[in-house]
Amino acid sequence: MAGLSSPGVGSGLDINSLVSRLMEVERLPLAKLDKQEADYQAKITAYGTLKGAFSSLQTAVKTLNSTTRFNTTKATVADTSVLSATTNSIAKPGTHSIEVSFLAQQHKLASAAFADPAATLGSGTLTIDFGSYDGDANEFTVNGDKTSKSITIDSSNNSLAGIRDAINQAKIGVSASLINDGEGYRLTLSSDDAGKANSMRILVSDGDGNNTDLNGLSRLAYDPTAGGAGKNLQQSQPAQNAEFKIDGIFISKSTNVVGDALPGVTLNLLKTTESNKPTTLTVARDTAGVKSAVEGFVKAYNDLAGTVQGLGGYDFKTQKGGILQGDATLRGVQSQMRNLLSQRLEFADGGLNALSDIGVSFQRDGTLSLDSARLDKVLADPSKNVASLFATMGVPSDSLISYVGASAATQPGRYGIDISQVATRGTATAGVTLNIDDIGTTIDASNKTLTLNLNGVATSVTLTEGSYSRTQLVAELQSRINSDATLKAGGHTVSVSQENGVLKLTSTLYGATSRVQVTGGSAAAALFGTASSVNGMDVAGTIGGQLATGKGQVLTGNGAMSGLQLLVEGGNIGARGTIGFSTGMAAQIDQTLTKLLGEDGAISSRTAGIDRSVKDIESRREVLERRIEQVEKRYRTQFNALDQAVASMQQTSAYLSQQLASLSSMNKSN
Incomplete structure (x- = not known):
């Protein structure tokens, strides 16, 4: 018997409908898996939203986890045409x-007029020094912080324009230009730096053998100490210091930008004031930035609280719970944040120990409120250190001891400080006495070299030949040593001084590696004799009763104070008060959120577990779908067989019915 081409055609059974109904039942486990996967995906999305809220809080917290945020000040000048001012973190209100009596100005010189920029002046050497002239220009004192520079003038550059270019290319702190004033072209020279100590002296070694006449290269000589013969250039502007008074105290500076008159304040002098009509500079704490940061923190936390409530709370109006309601991770993090914000910091020695001290407190709904008036009052109080409440920091009680930093191992606490040795610098003191000032010391080819070892670096310097007073010799020595290329490369410098004609070299480095030794050279005997050297010493002492490690002026704690660094800038030997070290609120929250949001944090671990569950569902779905496919195939095979059997029985029934009908007809006819 031939098979049926379509299910149910032979028997009339609706096999497709029957199989579909049966398969709906078979697919019920798939629907359950789909619901589970949708729930898991919703939780992953919820944790993503929660993570974003925590990240926003961490961003707000980071602005409070830095002492620089709280140390900002602002400067206000009553008359901004006289000066402007800026401040840094060490400025005090x-x-x-x-x-302002005088503004600093640069030294400017000008040559005689020449008909053409191509005019030839001559050949030889120009040597430019920087220093200061006394009131009558009879004496020139070399600037100890600058070096002289010699420029060779030959047939390739001995024109007026060529000399201008040679000076500019030498980059020695002098700018050269040509100016046509109607009478001709003048070579003008301007010191790049203002101030009396940056006056120029130009010495000429003229190829014609005469260094001071008005011929050849000598026409560019400028040395007022040599009398009229040395002043072949005209002074168009004298070097001048800025002279001003702060609170009645006279100050003279070589520049109009003054950064060391008031600690942490940079003054930019713009013009002079009328006599006895000073302007007022006010330095105040910049509380606006701190207040904005605190407001941002409160808002970020309240946004987080709203997110947590939406994800993990219960809405009585809709009678529905959040997708993370009852989630242990969410409850744990929420409790941890609240505990951090509710704590009191025991060792924050800034007059503030809790958020409530600055007007930040919890409300009944779990959000934070900010009392702006109370915060303003705290910020205006110089005895309150808001930084110690939020940032990781230490507050020493001694003004000559500063907190430098700490490590992750430093334990909060209040530790006593005892100093047994303040840091010192290495020195070399001469064993001979210089000539008295009015006789002077002559430096020539026989005694102009000096070899020394500074902080372990050996070098040799050459002094400029000439006759020096004690003051001038001090400046010359300091200039030559500090401009030495070998020492400059390592950042090594000295300060040179003299007392009653005895020279002294002092390293600017503090600590045991600070040392100065005069080792030889032709100038050693005359200037230093047998010099005595004393090496520098590191600071030494204890922090919290435990021996600390000193390096230079920095003392580093050990044990519970491991990593705690203090800068000791002199002072007495013995007990020096305490330092209260505390990990501030913002620092603790930042650390907690860093762990929470990290790859191994609670949120990542939770979402990773959910991801594994989703992948497990996908695997179970694949297995279930393959089984359902086989079940459907079996159902269709069975129903097709039934269809054929029923169809066959229906045909047999029809045949029998036909035969019986025929027999009945035959009986009737007989």
Whole structure:
């Protein structure tokens, strides 16, 4: 018997409908898996939202986890045409009266007029020094922080324009230009730096053998100490220091930008004031930035609280719970944040120990409120250190001891400080006495070299030949040593001084590696004799009763104070008060959120577990779908067989019915 081409055609059974109904039942486990996967995906999305809220809080917290945020100040000048001012983190609030008498200006020189820029002047050597002239220009004192420079003038550059270019290319702190004033072209020279100590002296070694006449290269000589013969250039502007008073104290500086008159304040002098009519400078704490940061923190936390409530709370209006309601991770993190914000910091020695001290407190719904008036009052109080409440920091009680930093191992606490040795610098003191000032010391070819070892670096310097007073010799020595290329490469410098004619070299480095030794050279005997050297010493002492490690002026704690670094800038030997070290609120929250949001954090671990569950569902779905496919195939095979059997029985029934009908007809006819 031939098979049926379509299910149910032979028997009339609706096999497709029957199989579909049966398969709906078979697919019920798939629907359950789909619901489970949708729930898991919703939780992953919820954790993503939660992570974003925590990240926003961490961003707000980071602005409070830095002491620089709280140390900012602002400067206000009553008359901004006289000066402007900026501040840095060490500036202290205060009001100052400032009167400007003179502005600093650069030294400027000009040559005689020449008909053409191509005019030839001659050949030889120009040597340019920087220093200061006394009131009558009879004496020139070399600037100890600058070196002289010699420029060779030959047939390739001995024109007026060529000399200008040679000076500029030498980059020695002098700018050269040509100016046509109607009478001709003048070579003008301007010191790059203002101030009396940056006056120029130009010495000429003229190829014609005469270094001071008005012929050849000598026409560019400028040395007022040599009398009229040395002043072949005209002074168009004398070097001048800025002279001003702060609170009645006279100050003279070589520049109009003054950064060391008031600690942490940079003054930019713009013009002079009228006599006895000073302007007022006010330095105040910049509380606006701190207040904005605190407001941002409160808002970020409240946004987080709203997110947590939406994800893990229960809405009585809709009678529905959040997708993370009852989630242990969410409850744990929420509790941890609340505990951090509710704590009191025991060792924050800034006059503030809890958020409530600055007007931040919890409300009944779990959000934070900010009392702006209370915060303003705290920020205006110089005895309150808001930084110690938020940032990781230490607050020493001694003004000559500063907190430098700490490590992750440093334990919060209040530790006593005892100093047994302040840091010192290495020195070399001469064993001979210089000539008295009015006789002077002559430096020539026989005694102009000096070899020394500075902080372990050996070098040799050459002094400029000439006759020096004690003051001038001090400046010359300091200039030559500090401009030495070998020493400059390592950042090594000295300060040179003299007392009653005895020279002294002092390293600017503090600590045991600080040392100065005069080792030889032709100038050693005359200037230093047998010099005595004393090496520098590191600071030494204890922090919290435990021996600390000193390096230079920095003392580093050990044990519970491991990593705690203090800068000891002199002072007495013995007990020096305490330092309260605390990990501030913002620092603790930042550390907690870093762990929470990290790859191994609670949120990542939770979402990783959910991801594994989703992948497990996908695997179970694949197995179930393959089984359902086989079940459907079996159902269709069975129903097709039934269809054929029923169809066959229906045909047999029809045949029998036909035969019986025929027999009945035959009986009737008989």
